[in-house]
Amino acid sequence: MSANAHHHDNDFLFKYIFSTDHKMIAKQFFLTGSIMGLVGMLMSTIFRLQLGYPGESFPILEAFMSNWAPDGVLSPDKYLALVTIHGTIMVFFLLTAGLSGTFSNLLIPLQLGARDMASGFMNMLSYWFFFLSSCVMIASLFVEGGPASGGWTIYPPLSALPEAIPGSGMGMTLWIISMALFIVSSLLGSLNYIVTVFNLRTKGMTMTRMPLTIWAFLITAVLGVLSFPVLFSAVLLLFFDRSFGTSFYLSDIFIGGQALEVEGGSPILYEHLFWFLGHPEVYIILLPALGITSEVVATNSRKPIFGYRAMIGSILAIAFISFLVWGHHMFITGMNPFLGAVFTFTTLLVAIPSAVKVFNYLTTLWKGNIRFTPAMLFAIGLVSTFITGGLTGIILGDSALDINVHDTYFVVGHFHIVMGLSGTFGMISGIYHWFPKLFGKMLNKNLGYLHFWTTMVASYGVFFPMHFLGLAGVPRRYYANTEFPMFENLYDLNELVTVFAIIGAAAQLFFLYNVFYSIFFGPKAPQNPWRSTTLEWTTPVEHLHGNWPGEIPEVHRWAYDYSKPGAKEDFIPQTVPLAPGEIDESKEGIPIPGEHH
Amino acid sequence: MLELLILIAVLVGIIAVGKVIRVMELASSLKGENSWQATDRDHKNQARLMPIFLLAYFAFIIWQIVEWGGEALPVSASEHGVVIDQLMDTTWIIIIPVFIVTHILLFYFAWKYAYNSKRKATYFAHNNKLELLWTAVPALVLLILILYGLNIWNNVMEPLTAEDEPVEIELYARQFDWTARYPGADKKFGDAGVRFIEGVNFLGMDSTDQDGWDDKYVKAEFYLPVDTPVQFYFRAQDVIHSAYMPHFRAQMNCVPGMVTRFNFKPTKTTAEMKEITGKEDFEYYLLCNKICGAAHYNMKMVIKVVEQDEYDTWLSEQKEFLAVEGMQEEPSSDDPVETDSTQTNIEEEELSAQL
Numbered sequence: 001m002s003a004n005a006h007h008h009d010n011d012f013l014f015k016y017i018f019s020t021d022h023k024m025i026a027k028q029f030f031l032t033g034s035i036m037g038l039v040g041m042l043m044s045t046i047f048r049l050q051l052g053y054p055g056e057s058f059p060i061l062e063a064f065m066s067n068w069a070p071d072g073v074l075s076p077d078k079y080l081a082l083v084t085i086h087g088t089i090m091v092f093f094l095l096t097a098g099l100s101g102t103f104s105n106l107l108i109p110l111q112l113g114a115r116d117m118a119s120g121f122m123n124m125l126s127y128w129f130f131f132l133s134s135c136v137m138i139a140s141l142f143v144e145g146g147p148a149s150g151g152w153t154i155y156p157p158l159s160a161l162p163e164a165i166p167g168s169g170m171g172m173t174l175w176i177i178s179m180a181l182f183i184v185s186s187l188l189g190s191l192n193y194i195v196t197v198f199n200l201r202t203k204g205m206t207m208t209r210m211p212l213t214i215w216a217f218l219i220t221a222v223l224g225v226l227s228f229p230v231l232f233s234a235v236l237l238l239f240f241d242r243s244f245g246t247s248f249y250l251s252d253i254f255i256g257g258q259a260l261e262v263e264g265g266s267p268i269l270y271e272h273l274f275w276f277l278g279h280p281e282v283y284i285i286l287l288p289a290l291g292i293t294s295e296v297v298a299t300n301s302r303k304p305i306f307g308y309r310a311m312i313g314s315i316l317a318i319a320f321i322s323f324l325v326w327g328h329h330m331f332i333t334g335m336n337p338f339l340g341a342v343f344t345f346t347t348l349l350v351a352i353p354s355a356v357k358v359f360n361y362l363t364t365l366w367k368g369n370i371r372f373t374p375a376m377l378f379a380i381g382l383v384s385t386f387i388t389g390g391l392t393g394i395i396l397g398d399s400a401l402d403i404n405v406h407d408t409y410f411v412v413g414h415f416h417i418v419m420g421l422s423g424t425f426g427m428i429s430g431i432y433h434w435f436p437k438l439f440g441k442m443l444n445k446n447l448g449y450l451h452f453w454t455t456m457v458a459s460y461g462v463f464f465p466m467h468f469l470g471l472a473g474v475p476r477r478y479y480a481n482t483e484f485p486m487f488e489n490l491y492d493l494n495e496l497v498t499v500f501a502i503i504g505a506a507a508q509l510f511f512l513y514n515v516f517y518s519i520f521f522g523p524k525a526p527q528n529p530w531r532s533t534t535l536e537w538t539t540p541v542e543h544l545h546g547n548w549p550g551e552i553p554e555v556h557r558w559a560y561d562y563s564k565p566g567a568k569e570d571f572i573p574q575t576v577p578l579a580p581g582e583i584d585e586s587k588e589g590i591p592i593p594g595e596h597h
Numbered sequence: 598m599l600e601l602l603i604l605i606a607v608l609v610g611i612i613a614v615g616k617v618i619r620v621m622e623l624a625s626s627l628k629g630e631n632s633w634q635a636t637d638r639d640h641k642n643q644a645r646l647m648p649i650f651l652l653a654y655f656a657f658i659i660w661q662i663v664e665w666g667g668e669a670l671p672v673s674a675s676e677h678g679v680v681i682d683q684l685m686d687t688t689w690i691i692i693i694p695v696f697i698v699t700h701i702l703l704f705y706f707a708w709k710y711a712y713n714s715k716r717k718a719t720y721f722a723h724n725n726k727l728e729l730l731w732t733a734v735p736a737l738v739l740l741i742l743i744l745y746g747l748n749i750w751n752n753v754m755e756p757l758t759a760e761d762e763p764v765e766i767e768l769y770a771r772q773f774d775w776t777a778r779y780p781g782a783d784k785k786f787g788d789a790g791v792r793f794i795e796g797v798n799f800l801g802m803d804s805t806d807q808d809g810w811d812d813k814y815v816k817a818e819f820y821l822p823v824d825t826p827v828q829f830y831f832r833a834q835d836v837i838h839s840a841y842m843p844h845f846r847a848q849m850n851c852v853p854g855m856v857t858r859f860n861f862k863p864t865k866t867t868a869e870m871k872e873i874t875g876k877e878d879f880e881y882y883l884l885c886n887k888i889c890g891a892a893h894y895n896m897k898m899v900i901k902v903v904e905q906d907e908y909d910t911w912l913s914e915q916k917e918f919l920a921v922e923g924m925q926e927e928p929s930s931d932d933p934v935e936t937d938s939t940q941t942n943i944e945e946e947e948l949s950a951q952l
Contacts, residue, residue: 060603076891151888157853158836158889164772165890251854254791254801255772255835267837267852301710304722332839333850334831334857337754341747348739348746355735356728358699363727365706367719372635372643372711380647380707387699391692394739398746400681400753401688404670404846407839407886442633444618449643453650460654465661471669473843475886478894485878489668513614523622523632563718570717589723 020120023543025127026106027438030431032127033098034515036134038508040089043082045505050074052498054480054491068146076479080149081167083477085141087152088175092182093137095285095423097130100224103288103430104193104217106437110536111211113202113553115546118195122188129185133178140174148175151477153274156249156267160241163256172242176235183228190221190228197221202535204555208312208586209574211534211559212305215312216291219319220284226323227280234273241265268333275326282419283322287315289426290357290386293379295559296433297361299532300376301368302570304560307360309589314353314360321350331399332406340399347397354390358383369563369570373530374448378429381456382422388460389418392467407477410470416463428455428511435518436525440541443522447514454507461500465493533573534559558586635712644711651704655697670843671874674881674902675861677753678846684749691738756828757860763828764821768883769800769814770831770838770851773892775883776800777819781811781917791834801834802918813915818899819883822908826862841886842900844870850887863902870902 019025046065049058050073057072068078105123109116117123140147149167150159154175162169197218201210240246247262249270254260298305305311327335327343361383370376392414395401405411428451435443474487481487481494528537535555539547553575561572566579578584587595622632630636635643673679710718757763767778767786778800780786787802787809794801802809821827831840833851840859841848849859871879885896903911 076894080888080891080893155837155887161836164836252791253835253853254794259791259794264854266854268855302712302718304720306721307723307728309723310728332848334852334855337750340754341750344747344750345743348743351739352732352735356732359727359731362699362702362706363721365703365710367721368706368710369712369716369718370640370644370707370710372640377643380703383703384700387696387703391696394692394742395685395688398684398688398742398750400746400750401685403753403848404678404681404843406848407841442631444622444632445635445639446621446632447618449639453646456650457653460657464658465665468661468665468668472665473670473841473884475841475884475894477888479891480894483895484882484884484897485880486882490665493665493668510614513611517615517618529633560722563720565720585722590725590728 018124020116020124021543021545022105022109022117022120022123023438023547025123026102028127029097029101029105029130030438032131032134033094033101036089036137037094037098038512039138040086040094041505041508043086043089045501046074047079047082047086048498048501050079050479051481052495052501054482077149077166078146079479080151080165080477081141081146081171084149084151084154084167085137085147088137088148090420091152091281091285092179093130093134095420095427096224096281097182097185099285099288099423099427099430100193100217100220101127101130101189102427102438103213103292103434104189104221106434107211107213107536108193108196108217109200110437110539110547111214111534111559112197112200112205113535113548113555114196114200115548115552117192118200119192122192126185126188126192129181129188133181133185136174136178136181140171140178143170143174145169145171147171153271153278154235154238155274156238156241156270157253157255160238160250161253161255161260173239176239176242179235180232183232186224186228190224193217193221194225202552202555205574206586208309208592209555209558212294212308212311212315213288213291215315216287216294219315220287220291223280223284223287223319223322227277227284230273231277234270234277237273238270268330268335271330271333272326275329276323278329279326280319280322282415283318285419285423286386286426287318289382289423289429290315292426292430292433293361293382295534296375296379296429297364297383298560298562299433299530300371300373300379301364302371302562303364303368304558304562304585305360306363307356307589308558308560308585309592310356311360313590314356317353318350321346321353325350325397328397328399328402331402344397344399348394350397351390351394354386358387358390371530373432374443374445374452375429375432377449377452377456378425378432381452381459382425382429385417385421385425385459388464389414389416389422393418404473405470407475408470409466409474409476412476413463413466413470416466417459421459421463431515433530434536435515436529436541437536437539439519439522440525440543441518441522442525442529443514443518447510451507451510451514454510455504458500458504458507462497462504465497468493531569531571533561533571535574538573538575557584561585637712637714640712644708647704647708651700654700671870672865673844673846674863674865674870675845675847676864677749677861678844679864680749681753681846684746687745688742691742756858757826761826763826763860765828765830766819766821767830767832768840768851769834770840770885770889770896771799771834772836772890773885773896774816775840775885775896775898776814776816777898778812778814779912779915780808781813783808783811786830787812787918789832794834797921804919810917810919812918813912814918815915816898818901820901820903820908820911821863822905823863823866823902825905826860828860829858831857831859836889837887838885838889838896839887841884842881843884844881844900848886866902866904867900868903 059072061069062072145166148171149165158164159168159172237248241249247265249267250262250265294305324346328347331340525541538553555574556577563570673682765780769776785808787806789801791801793803831849831851833853838851845861847861849857881900883898
């Protein structure tokens, strides 16, 4: 009796907590990442209140945040703390771990025809390091002096010296510990994804038959493996400077009434190390979102993704170039102007593969048969934000133009649209599309429509006006714009942004509600709700360890045979053998050197 | 109490939405539909929203331009800034049409090719010529922009030489104020470093260096003569700051442990700019544009651009370093002449090197 009960306990423990099943781990990443995302969003709403209504008292803030907002007004220190943790959470916890963690885990084995990840145990570790990392980051909000407050880029000396800002005490130490755990999590996950993609593809799943989602996840993982260790070294050296009296980043500093015994270091070194991760990080966020969108757009246009090989090529090109552009964050740091010129050149090159992607999306929609599922709407939204935000990147990437818009709201608008919105839209699109695979239930479409349109309108309402702030010269990370007469006509613009931010945040309640309601009470998912070609829709709706009850299906064609002439249905699953004389589309398109037809 | 009310309101709201969903689900299941599959009506409605959204988006942008376009920085007050603004305009001329055309295509296709069960999508998977087209055209356009931009960048970042006879100014940043230092009559900055900071000598001037005795420093506002090139040197005492002078299209970080540089030639006096902008209280500002702590948002200096004679008069009225009260005392005896690693004997190193 007791033995049975014990066994049952273990079942629960190993099914839901210490699971090594990639589908469960995907759900764990999704839930943890989403909760972190909500925290990050809430923070942005709070500091937007201060920016929209500077100095005005909101008793509710004092009620919930006590000494962070004395008399209901957020304090300048805590404003910076919120900005910092908002950025950290959104970039790393939501759009890196939340996005890749959810979809790489869910889709890599399912779309490739693998029973699980190469190492289920490492995968589990990856999640739990992420969980620990999230806990430490949240805990840092409650320590003396508050959390890290030097901006999400935590440039030293501000982040290195507790005298510089209260958040650079215990809060910063916890930030570093949290990021170290996060990097371990990311590396364990990424190595696993790479090994799985290279080794565990089912029979017939050649590289050019893989869905673009997998290509995107694969290259994202490679980016992570190559760049996160550099961030690790950056924060490790910072840790040394903070705790052991080294001066890697410090030199000639007088603070807190005395000259410090630090000599010979340079903050610029930190900036180089940080942005060597920091820029590929942008694509660690974007590529999975673009991969998801490729899949969603093709499926719902009932057309093959246009230029499959060009899409792969552009992913590879973007990934490669992303390692050569980090200096565009540093044009005006005092870096040698010649280096600035080199980085301008490489940076603007990114626009070429990005343009290829956009035109390929547009051509995919052309003469399609477009089904407006909520996932498809968010995918269309992503194409729009990717264009809008990408184009202003041409201004920021040009060093001569960057001089005057660097670190202004123009930058804030740009990266929130191109990275924040695109990443989030891609992730949400993926949730709507693969919810049946995650939870075996369907999401409500009407709430989805409502969610999309409110989010879309609010997003542009928040981020587009920021370009005008930037062109007026308003710097980012200002607690208020009230100290400069030159900004006095922009108060109503800030208020407008804040109003849209609140609407946008409230709109996410539709999504939240839809997700939780549907997990428990949603209609059961059918086998293949979107009439899709890929392998994940051949697995049973109820999760099954090992994914397929019998043999793993064999793959005979690429993932994009939608509306193929001569076929009865408007889609042909990858498992259907090629008809005699039928062209294998995975071998068409741009030729690869050395490839045999 | 307030929290409780909010909590109740949220809960009631959630329950209400849940009931509405339930009703919608029941209604659709009565019609033989389900709550997740887009119906013909959905496709029609969503397709209609596409052009509506596009128009609303464009209208929103136009409204913003009308409302706040005028708040953009006025015409550049520096020589190189005019060139930068031309590059900016050229870039806008390239990206705005791309923005408009791609958005029209995106939302037009979405509206035009909305789902219809009687129609089949066109199977169109590859076309290498098209791919080549939209690889080559952006590449060409970007190449032009890159060459144009780099040409300007190289000119802007070109250091001044002694032949330009620049006014030299050191901007010194610390939490949370700015100080401008002028080299005085000998046109040489005295050495300075954080080791020398003591009492009123917050700039860390080495009082044994005679070059510094006639240096002048000012806070709150500093003057520039119009139509004379200005060579700036930037130092920071504690954390990274950034000297941002948006009206002159000028910005450079101030980094502890190193001296950074930027130069420009102001072309419009403050008085002229008041006329151009029509604002009586117009001032040029130096802002801090790198997060540096709690009062970062209020770290500023007013820049007055004036005619040469007014500048000369103003400068002559400023006290010399040695005349400032408290500066005459002996330097601390423990390290009287120890040289500091970041002495700012800039004028010798830099200018003579370029001659």
